[in-house]
Each structure stands twice: as C-alpha cells, then as structure tokens.
Amino acid sequence: MNYDIVVIGGGPAGLAAAVSAWDSGARSVLILERDKELGGILNQCIHNGFGLHYFKEELTGPEYAGRFIELLQQTGVDVKLDTMVLHITDKKEIHAVNTVDGYMIIHAKAIILAMGCRERTRGAIGIPGDRPAGIFTAGTAQRYVNMEGYLCGKRVVVLGSGDIGLIMARRMTLEGAEVLACVELMPYSNGLNRNIVQCLNDYGIPLYLSHTITKIEGKRRVERVIVSKVDENRRPIPGTEMEFNCDTVLLSVGLIPENELTREAGITIDPRTNGAVVFENMETSLSGVFACGNVVHVHDLVDFVSAESAKAGASAAAYLSRNTDGPAVEVKNGNGIGYTVPQKLRLENIEKFTELYFRARQVYGESALVLSCGGKEVLRLHRERMAPGEMEKIILPKAKLAGLTGELTLSVEEETL
Amino acid sequence: MTELTCIVCPKGCRLKVDEENGFAVTGASCPRGTAYGKKELTAPTRTVTSTVAIEGALHSRLPVKTSQEIDRALVKEAVAALKNVQVKAPVSTGDVILENVLGTGTDFIATKTMGRI
Numbered sequence: 264m265n266y267d268i269v270v271i272g273g274g275p276a277g278l279a280a281a282v283s284a285w286d287s288g289a290r291s292v293l294i295l296e297r298d299k300e301l302g303g304i305l306n307q308c309i310h311n312g313f314g315l316h317y318f319k320e321e322l323t324g325p326e327y328a329g330r331f332i333e334l335l336q337q338t339g340v341d342v343k344l345d346t347m348v349l350h351i352t353d354k355k356e357i358h359a360v361n362t363v364d365g366y367m368i369i370h371a372k373a374i375i376l377a378m379g380c381r382e383r384t385r386g387a388i389g390i391p392g393d394r395p396a397g398i399f400t401a402g403t404a405q406r407y408v409n410m411e412g413y414l415c416g417k418r419v420v421v422l423g424s425g426d427i428g429l430i431m432a433r434r435m436t437l438e439g440a441e442v443l444a445c446v447e448l449m450p451y452s453n454g455l456n457r458n459i460v461q462c463l464n465d466y467g468i469p470l471y472l473s474h475t476i477t478k479i480e481g482k483r484r485v486e487r488v489i490v491s492k493v494d495e496n497r498r499p500i501p502g503t504e505m506e507f508n509c510d511t512v513l514l515s516v517g518l519i520p521e522n523e524l525t526r527e528a529g530i531t532i533d534p535r536t537n538g539a540v541v542f543e544n545m546e547t548s549l550s551g552v553f554a555c556g557n558v559v560h561v562h563d564l565v566d567f568v569s570a571e572s573a574k575a576g577a578s579a580a581a582y583l584s585r586n587t588d589g590p591a592v593e594v595k596n597g598n599g600i601g602y603t604v605p606q607k608l609r610l611e612n613i614e615k616f617t618e619l620y621f622r623a624r625q626v627y628g629e630s631a632l633v634l635s636c637g638g639k640e641v642l643r644l645h646r647e648r649m650a651p652g653e654m655e656k657i658i659l660p661k662a663k664l665a666g667l668t669g670e671l672t673l674s675v676e677e678e679t680l
Numbered sequence: 681m682t683e684l685t686c687i688v689c690p691k692g693c694r695l696k697v698d699e700e701n702g703f704a705v706t707g708a709s710c711p712r713g714t715a716y717g718k719k720e721l722t723a724p725t726r727t728v729t730s731t732v733a734i735e736g737a738l739h740s741r742l743p744v745k746t747s748q749e750i751d752r753a754l755v756k757e758a759v760a761a762l763k764n765v766q767v768k769a770p771v772s773t774g775d776v777i778l779e780n781v782l783g784t785g786t787d788f789i790a791t792k793t794m795g796r797i
Contacts, residue, residue, distance in 0.1 A: 309791065
C-alpha cells in the first residue's frame with residue numbers, strides 16, 4: 264500500500280493536518296485512527312469553550328470535532344478506523360493492523376505524527392497507601408460518564424487542578440456525585456481561571472492549594488484519603504493531615520505525549536516536552552516525518568492544536584515537491600523558560616515570520632521576554648503576566664532573524680516597579 | 681466593588697464591577713467581558729452541557745447542550761430533567777432533544793451526529 268502522506272491519529276491534530284495537507288495540494292492522504300470514530304479526545308469533552316480562536320464561536324468538544332470531520336468529508340482523504348499502528352521505520356514504512364485489512368505495511372513519502380498524549384497515572388506520582396478500586400485518571404472517568412454512561416463514584420476527591428480535573432469535578436457533581444475537594448500540590452492551579460470559577464466556585468467545591476494526597480486507604484474500594492499541606496519544597500508537613508471519606512479518587516496530574524512510535528523510529532525527543540524536537544515547519548529529526556498537537560507538547564487549547572497541525576499538514580504537502588533541509592539555529596532555554604517549540608529554526612524556510620511557543624517556568628508579573636543571539640538582543644517584548652499553565656506565543660519576523668547563526672536564547676527578565 | 685474572573689474565554693480577565701455605579705465593569709479586554717461582569721452580578725447565566733441515553737449508536741450517551749445560556753440557579757435542575765430522556769439513533773448535531781427546558785424557552789440540542797449502527 265502506498266500513500267504520499269500518512270497521518271497517524273484522527274483526533275484534532277490529525278484532522279487539521281490532513282485537511283490542511285489536502286488543501287495544500289496533496290491528493291494521496293490517509294488517516295490511521297485506532298478508535299472506532301474520528302475526533303479523538305474531543306468526543307468525551309462534552310463541555311463548551313472550544314473554538315473561540317479558530318471558529319470565533321463557542322463550541323463543545325464533539326461540535327468542534329464535527330466541524331473538522333465535515334471539512335474532511337469534503338476532501339478525498341482516506342480514513343482507516345479501528346486501526347492500530349504498531350511500528351514506524353526510518354524508511355517511512357508504517358506497520359499497522361486492523362480486522363479488515365489484517366497486517367499491512369504502508370509506504371509513505373511523508374508521515375505526520377498526531378498521536379496526542381496520555382494521562383499520568385498514580386504510578387507516575389507514587390501516592391502511598393492501599394491499592395483498592397476507585398482510583399481513576401480524570402480522563403478515564405470522563406469517557407465512562409460522557410460516552411459509556413457509567414458514573415464511577417459517589418464521593419470524590421480530585422487530585423490535581425488541571426483543566427480535566429476541574430471539568431470532571433463539575434461533571435461528577437451535576438451527575439449526582441459529591442465532590443469533596445480538589446487538591447493541588449502547587450501553590451497555584453495549572454487550570455484556566457475560568458474553570459476554577461465555573462467548575463469549582465459555582466458548586467462550592469473547595470480548592471486546597473499546596474496540598475497533596477499522602478495516603479489512600481481502603482480494602483476493596485477506596486474508603487478514605489489523607490490530605491496534607493506541603494512546604495515550599497513540596498514536602499508534606501507533619502501534623503497538617505485532613506481525612507476525607509470518599510469512594511473515588513480522580514487524578515488530573517499531567518499529560519505525557521505518546522511517543523512510543525516516535526522513539527522506535529529513532530526520532531530525537533526533547534526531554535523538556537517529551538515530544539519530538541521539531542523545526543519551524545513541524546518536521547522532526549527524521550526528514551519527511553512531521554509532528555503536531557499534543558504529541559509534540561501538551562497544549563492548553565485545542566484551537567492552538569488545530570493551528571499548529573494545519574502548519575504541519577501544509578509542510579508535509581510542500582515536502583512532497585521540495586527539500587526543506589538547511590542549516591538551523593537552535594532555540595535554548597534562558598532564565599525562566601521551561602521549553603520552546605519549535606526547538607530549531609531553519610531560517611531559509613521562514614517566509615515572513617514564524618511562531619515560537621513556550622511556557623514560563625514559574626508565575627511572573629510584569630516582565631520582559633528577551634530573545635538573544637550570541638549575547639546580542641534580537642527581540643524584547645513586554646508581558647503583564649505569565650504562568651506555567653498558560654502557553655505563550657511570540658511572533659518572530661524574518662527580518663529580525665536574518666543572518667543569525669548558532670544559538671538563540673529566550674529568557675524572562677522581571678521588571679520591578 | 682466586586683472582583684470577578686471573566687469566564688467568557690480562556691484568557692480569564694480579572695474584572696472589577698462597581699455595583700454602586702450602575703454595575704460599571706473595568707478590567708475586561710473585550711465587550712463580551714464587560715457584558716459578563718454586569719450580568720454575573722445581576723442575573724448570572726450558564727450554558728449547560730450534559731448527555732442523554734441513546735439507543736442504536738456507537739456509544740450509549742449522546743452529548744447535548746442548552747441552545748442558549750440559562751439562569752445559573754437552574755443548572756442542576758436542567759441536568760436532572762435529562763435523566764429519563766431516551767433517544768434513538770440517528771441523531772444530527774443541532775437536533776432538539778428536549779424542548780423548553782424548565783420553561784426557560786431554551787432547548788437542549790444534540791452536539792454530536794451519531795449514526796445508526
């Protein structure tokens with residue numbers, strides 16, 4: 264089987280990438296999706312708040328996915344559902360399996376990785392205590408309640424205040440469960456402020472910042488959890504224990520890009536993002552293999568996933584007719600910067616400007632973002648506020664980048680008033 | 681003066697609403713935020729999203745939302761009103777699933793197209 268472009272994953276990233284590749288002139292495009300329908304995680308995100316940037320209106324997750332599925336249906340992109348990709352090779356062969364075609368090897372000229380991310384589990388954060396039933400990741404509980412019709416508990420404690428945890432605190436409440444607390448290790452929430460207001464405050468659910476679960480107790484099912492305050496080094500403070508009698512613990516403790524296929528293909532991974540290192544056009548270290556969406560870095564908003572994926576789709580289509588190799592400058596973390604995407608810029612490939620996404624390492628008030636090269640300042644931008652929970656973007660005009668070589672460093676300078 | 685976090689969009693502007701001065705709103709970076717600030721203190725509303733049971737589709741739940749925002753105090757009751765609603769596939773996005781929820785004049789509509797399988 265041969266295709267010009269194969270997109271791995273039919274969630275928001277894969278959909279936007281495939282539509283964009285088609286719109287950019289590619290005429291042999293295939294999406295491989297392991298679920299029985301397109302749309303990915305959006306299918307279980309039944310709440311609204313999606314699409315304000317991309318569609319300029321407020322949509323629910325299934326509606327947002329539906330818009331892209333309609334766009335896809337107007338193209339000639341092929342789709343294989345219920346299909347699991349097992350391997351990708353450095354020769355751009357894709358090994359996949361389903362119940363219709365059996366085991367297949369697909370030869371692609373370009374590949375777009377759009378596998379998204381997975382939730383961190385209890386094992387990843389090592390909560391002490393018993394190992395009873397009743398401990399779920401928030402996203403698993405979300406799929407159960409919103410798609411399959413099972414409410415996974417009656418008395419709930421949510422650990423972590425990421426958006427999925429906040430959304431699920433409200434959802435469980437509306438379905439008749441009692442959410443006793445949302446517990447956050449950090450002194451600030453990683454979720455959007457609007458979700459703290461409309462998911463916790465609207466329903467009187469307390470948020471305990473700088474707290475964590477230090478013990479889970481229960482024989483068959485969760486019976487209670489112990490929550491302790493933590494110090495500035497995130498260590499539990501003895502004597503601050505609180506007991507919550509609950510039957511369910513929901514974990515919203517972070518997402519990890521799902522890159523088993525990427526690693527196996529020998530593609531360079533950035534330890535800061537756990538995603539592939541990408542160039543300005545979303546191409547990975549393996550020529551002709553692109554990546555976009557949460558498999559590259561975890562986004563806050565699907566709108567930004569769509570925009571990034573459209574770029575990857577267009578780049579893959581362009582790759583079919585021209586080589587994009589060239590010398591690259593690397594973008595390094597300076598003070599206060601957690602990561603940047605892209606990590607490498609091939610200046611010759613930038614037309615008018617390129618976007619640089621990044622996250623701050625801590626909460627900043629009035630501050631300046633400084634991009635420098637070899638000690639020289641290239642760009643300085645003012646920010647009123649930055650937080651690790653909010654992905655930031657800067658636009659780099661080509662004119663500012665002309666002639667730069669070596670390394671660029673992005674850093675934060677605090678402004679004292 | 682009341683301080684609020686705007687929930688209109690993900691930006692989450694911090695608003696100040698002056699109740700003594702005709703609910704004048706400061707801190708919003710768009711007109712929708714200004715409108716939200718006033719409404720939140722006078723007659724707060726929310727879009728409600730939930731699910732209903734569906735037969736003959738790929739999954740057993742169909743996602744729905746209110747076609748407009750409703751009184752915030754009615755949210756729980758509105759979700760409870762969906763408890764015994766049962767629909768059959770096929771359903772298209774935008775189909776009315778429950779009319780005139782709690783007499784608000786707002787309908788619950790489907791937010792997903794689910795074919796019959």
